[in-house]
Amino acid sequence: MGTNQDEGTMFVALSPLVESELHLPLTDKSLGVIAKHLVLYHDNWNETTRSEIVNAYPSSHYQSASYRFSDVVTDAVFTCGIRQAARAFTDQGIDVYLYHNEYKSSLYLDPNSLQCRLSNMASCGVYHGAELPLVFNNLLISPKDNKMSHAWGKYWTNFAKTGTPNSEDVEAKWPKYDRENDQHLKFTVPIHSGSGLKGPICDFWDSLPPQGPYQS
Numbered sequence: 001m002g003t004n005q006d007e008g009t010m011f012v013a014l015s016p017l018v019e020s021e022l023h024l025p026l027t028d029k030s031l032g033v034i035a036k037h038l039v040l041y042h043d044n045w046n047e048t049t050r051s052e053i054v055n056a057y058p059s060s061h062y063q064s065a066s067y068r069f070s071d072v073v074t075d076a077v078f079t080c081g082i083r084q085a086a087r088a089f090t091d092q093g094i095d096v097y098l099y100h101n102e103y104k105s106s107l108y109l110d111p112n113s114l115q116c117r118l119s120n121m122a123s124c125g126v127y128h129g130a131e132l133p134l135v136f137n138n139l140l141i142s143p144k145d146n147k148m149s150h151a152w153g154k155y156w157t158n159f160a161k162t163g164t165p166n167s168e169d170v171e172a173k174w175p176k177y178d179r180e181n182d183q184h185l186k187f188t189v190p191i192h193s194g195s196g197l198k199g200p201i202c203d204f205w206d207s208l209p210p211q212g213p214y215q216s
Contacts, residue, residue, distance in 0.1 A: 002099030002184065003082050006125025008073030009111055012066045013120040024120050026065045031057060031072060038076070044209035056204050063112040066121050070111070078128075080202035086177045096177040097165055098184040100197055101131050106142040131187075144189070151191055 015030075016022045019037045022030055035053040039045040053072070062068040079100075086096045109116055109124045116124035133139040134149045135156070155165035155174060165174045171191045175183040183195045 001082055001086060001096065002101065003074070003078040004101045004126045004128060004130055006070060006074060006111060006130075007078040007128045008070030008075075009067075009116075009121035009124045010128040011073050012070050013122055015069070025117070026069050026120075028059050028065050028068075030065055030069055031059075034069065034072065042209065042211045044211075049208060052204075052208075056201065064117050066117060067111045070121055070125075075198060075201050076205055079198050080205040083197065083202050084206065087179055090178055095163070097159070097174050098177040098197070099174075100184050100186055100194070101126055102186055102188040103131075103134070103148050104188075105130065105133070105140075105145050105148075148187070148189075152187070155185075 012026065013024065015026070015034065016024060019033060021033045032050065032054050035050040038053065039047070039050050042049075057068055057072055059065070059068060062071070082098070086098050089096045103126065107123075108126070111121060111125040113124075116122075121127075131152070134145070134152045137146075137149045137153065140146050140149055151171050154167070154170055158167045158170070159165045172185065172193060174185040175181070175193050177183060181195055182197070182199065183193055184197050186192055186194045
């Protein structure tokens with residue numbers, strides 16, 4: 001189980017459909033608006049929570065308000081939620097293999113580019129769904145893309161056949177996930193293992209009161 005590096009970019013242009021107070025192009029104030037929206041859907045969140053979310057993503061760390069906004073969506077909805085799920089499964093003794101897709105294909109667009117800022121982040125970064133051409137080996141236009149697609153296919157085929165993504169001929173061994181080592185596989189060039197995927201910011205999201213009894 002895993003996520004892409006820039007899952008949230010795909011949803012920037014759709015954000016006004018979720019929250020009527022949001023308008024394109026997004027501004028620095030947009031993050032406060034979506035944080036307020038999140039607060040309204042959690043019984044134990046309040047104005048302090050809204051401020052904590054905004055402060056966790058300083059505008060000085062981003063070149064555009066849209067990329068800042070997308071980072072919040074990536075973390076809150078995807079990356080940190082997947083880490084919660086991975087921990088819940090491993091706590092029950094289930095083998096989990098966590099990945100993070102950071103591969104920049106031949107069609108990659110830099111989220112900080114003028115093109116991406118003008119297009120409200122459409123198809124920018126390693127966006128939501130960017131892994132599908134690699135998984136299904138289609139729409140690939142370079143030898144580099146095909147090599148990465150072959151690696152994905154090898155890991156997934158191994159898992160289906162043996163219950164583990166690893167074999168003697170994989171590019172890098174994919175470690176099992178556990179809380180202590182917090183390891184994952186990075187799909188980038190070269191493929192390699194990593195640990196502590198977005199640890200501090202995911203710890204922040206985990207620290208907020210959950211909606212309901214579930215707790216990782």
